[in-house]
Amino acid sequence: MNPLRGRLAVVGVAEADLGVVAPGLTEQDLIGQAATRALADAGIDRTEVDALFCASSVQPAPTLNAAEYLGIRPRYSDGSNIGGSSAISHLLYAAGAIEAGLIEVALIVYGSIQRSEAGRLITPASVSIWEEPFRPRWPLTMYALAASRHMHQYGTTREQMAEVAIAARRWAQLNPKAFERGPLSVEDVLTARLVCDPLGVRDCCLVTDGGGALVVTSAERARGAPKPAAHLLGCGVAHWHRDISQMPDLTVTAATESGARAFAMAGLGPADVDVVELYDAFTINPILFLEDLGFCAKGEGGEFVAGGRIGPGGELPVNTNGGGLSYCHPGMYGIFTVIEAVRQLRGEAGDRQQEGVEVALAHGNGAVLSSQATALLGTEATLN
Amino acid sequence: MTESASPWIGYQEGLAAGELRFQRCGDCARAVFYPRVVCPHCGSTALAWEISSGAGTVYATTVMRPHRQEPYNVCLVDLDEGFRLMSRVDRVPADGVRIGDRLRLLKEAGTAPVFVPADRS
Ligand SMILES: [Zn+2]
Numbered sequence: 001m002n003p004l005r006g007r008l009a010v011v012g013v014a015e016a017d018l019g020v021v022a023p024g025l026t027e028q029d030l031i032g033q034a035a036t037r038a039l040a041d042a043g044i045d046r047t048e049v050d051a052l053f054c055a056s057s058v059q060p061a062p063t064l065n066a067a068e069y070l071g072i073r074p075r076y077s078d079g080s081n082i083g084g085s086s087a088i089s090h091l092l093y094a095a096g097a098i099e100a101g102l103i104e105v106a107l108i109v110y111g112s113i114q115r116s117e118a119g120r121l122i123t124p125a126s127v128s129i130w131e132e133p134f135r136p137r138w139p140l141t142m143y144a145l146a147a148s149r150h151m152h153q154y155g156t157t158r159e160q161m162a163e164v165a166i167a168a169r170r171w172a173q174l175n176p177k178a179f180e181r182g183p184l185s186v187e188d189v190l191t192a193r194l195v196c197d198p199l200g201v202r203d204c205c206l207v208t209d210g211g212g213a214l215v216v217t218s219a220e221r222a223r224g225a226p227k228p229a230a231h232l233l234g235c236g237v238a239h240w241h242r243d244i245s246q247m248p249d250l251t252v253t254a255a256t257e258s259g260a261r262a263f264a265m266a267g268l269g270p271a272d273v274d275v276v277e278l279y280d281a282f283t284i285n286p287i288l289f290l291e292d293l294g295f296c297a298k299g300e301g302g303e304f305v306a307g308g309r310i311g312p313g314g315e316l317p318v319n320t321n322g323g324g325l326s327y328c329h330p331g332m333y334g335i336f337t338v339i340e341a342v343r344q345l346r347g348e349a350g351d352r353q354q355e356g357v358e359v360a361l362a363h364g365n366g367a368v369l370s371s372q373a374t375a376l377l378g379t380e381a382t383l384n
Numbered sequence: 385m386t387e388s389a390s391p392w393i394g395y396q397e398g399l400a401a402g403e404l405r406f407q408r409c410g411d412c413a414r415a416v417f418y419p420r421v422v423c424p425h426c427g428s429t430a431l432a433w434e435i436s437s438g439a440g441t442v443y444a445t446t447v448m449r450p451h452r453q454e455p456y457n458v459c460l461v462d463l464d465e466g467f468r469l470m471s472r473v474d475r476v477p478a479d480g481v482r483i484g485d486r487l488r489l490l491k492e493a494g495t496a497p498v499f500v501p502a503d504r505s
Contacts, residue, residue: 129392130418130469130470131470133495133496134458134470134471134472134496135448135456135458136448136458136470137448137450141446141448141458144446145444145445145446145458145459145460146444148444148445148446148483149443149444149483152444152483152484193449194447194449195449196446196447196448196449197446197447197449197479198446243470244460244470245460245468245469245470246418250443250444250460
């Protein structure tokens with residue numbers, strides 16, 4: 001068995017204020033909110049944190065900013081940034097560091113005020129010199145190209161992609177923290193302003209402020225935690241390209257590898273997963289990831305999401321918080337997939353709580369389908 | 385290619401001469417684009433310039449629709465020699481580009497490589 005299986009447990013999760021935050025709040029303030037709330041959730045004092053993980057869209061050395069702000073003095077510091085999947089990759093690196101005896105309690109944090117500051121995605125990623133002359137808009141154009149290819153190759157339709165947005169909205173209507181909770185029909189999605197064919201404005205994620213934090217520790221130490229721990233059963237990271245023009249096949253992402261690694265470590269398969277939390281930057285994303293993670297065959301994702309299968313009451317609950325499409329999207333969304341997975345495992349997801357959740361999958365995507373990171377989290381019962 | 389030659393400059397010199405240059409690996413024989421100093425397929429540094437015929441096929445395509453501006457095409461083109469790049473198809477409406485369309489390079493010295501439909505003069 002993989003020595004990292006079950007080695008790490010998530011014992012605290014929290015969001016910062018989400019949506020449009022109070023004027024003048026900074027991303028560090030949001031990190032402060034989320035970290036404080038997550039530590040309280042874990043029943044762990046700030047002074048016990050010896051490791052800090054933070055990816056940022058604005059700071060080149062974000063753990064320095066966050067540690068200074070929080071007044072913690074980590075002995076292990078990881079600001080690695082592979083885009084929106086970073087927080088999930090941090091789970092794997094933290095598990096390795098726990099196994100190596102380097103750390104005991106880690107804080108994984110993220111914050112952004114992109115909506116208040118710019119009203120659009122703030123990203124340090126620039127279009128490369130090989131793509132810049134053609135005026136693509138990062139990252140929108142790149143996802144539109146991937147959607148065009150999936151539609152061409154597999155007959156995926158805009159109606160099927162709209163089903164992803166509808167499912168997200170129906171979940172959001174069950175989540176009081178979600179940003180967009182109004183009614184939304186397939187017709188609304190299809191007739192919304194086209195921004196980058198075949199993507200309309202309702203195929204695109206929100207632009208919100210927000211932040212999140214995870215407190216993680218060893219499985220042994222987690223036994224004393226006030227709330228049930230979410231155990232990291234498996235985790236995998238993979239990336240193959242940075243620019244979309246370097247992606248070998250626009251219909252196949254590196255989630256095929258990150259997912260396979262996570263499932264192999266966990267000794268589980270897609271059929272064992274009770275809830276699925278995927279980074280839905282655009283409506284094509286969950287379709288690609290459900291295929292690449294093995295929930296359906298390649299090319300069948302469009303059909304798979306149709307008919308309400310991934311919405312409330314459907315066969316496979318996907319993005320039970322409302323996702324980046326309807327709940328919140330402060331730039332690098334990955335951390336929120338873990339927060340929701342943990343809440344579903346604990347049974348504290350309120351109106352959207354699924355029954356008998358033992359295994360949850362959290363999947364992050366970074367840049368332009370570039371980096372993929374998959375985590376499988378389970379209850380105490382799944383450890384053995 | 386000598387060790388000190390810049391792939392970027394070699395590529396730009398090609399564009400200035402109205403050529404679309406790419407590299408061919410001397411060890412694994414695969415096409416390499418964008419130009420670089422090491423083959424991403426096999427790790428070889430035996431990369432040599434070749435000039436593309438400019439014949440290619442649309443692999444993926446989109447229409448950018450910026451607010452209060454003219455829509456424009458952005459696409460990925462697979463060149464017959466076995467490499468892919470981002471580009472645009474001119475001389476057709478922005479929404480008139482289809483995956484699978486055959487293209488030819490518009491040979492205009494000094495500009496980034498832009499394509500037109502293969503059957504368009
Ligand atoms: Zn080679």
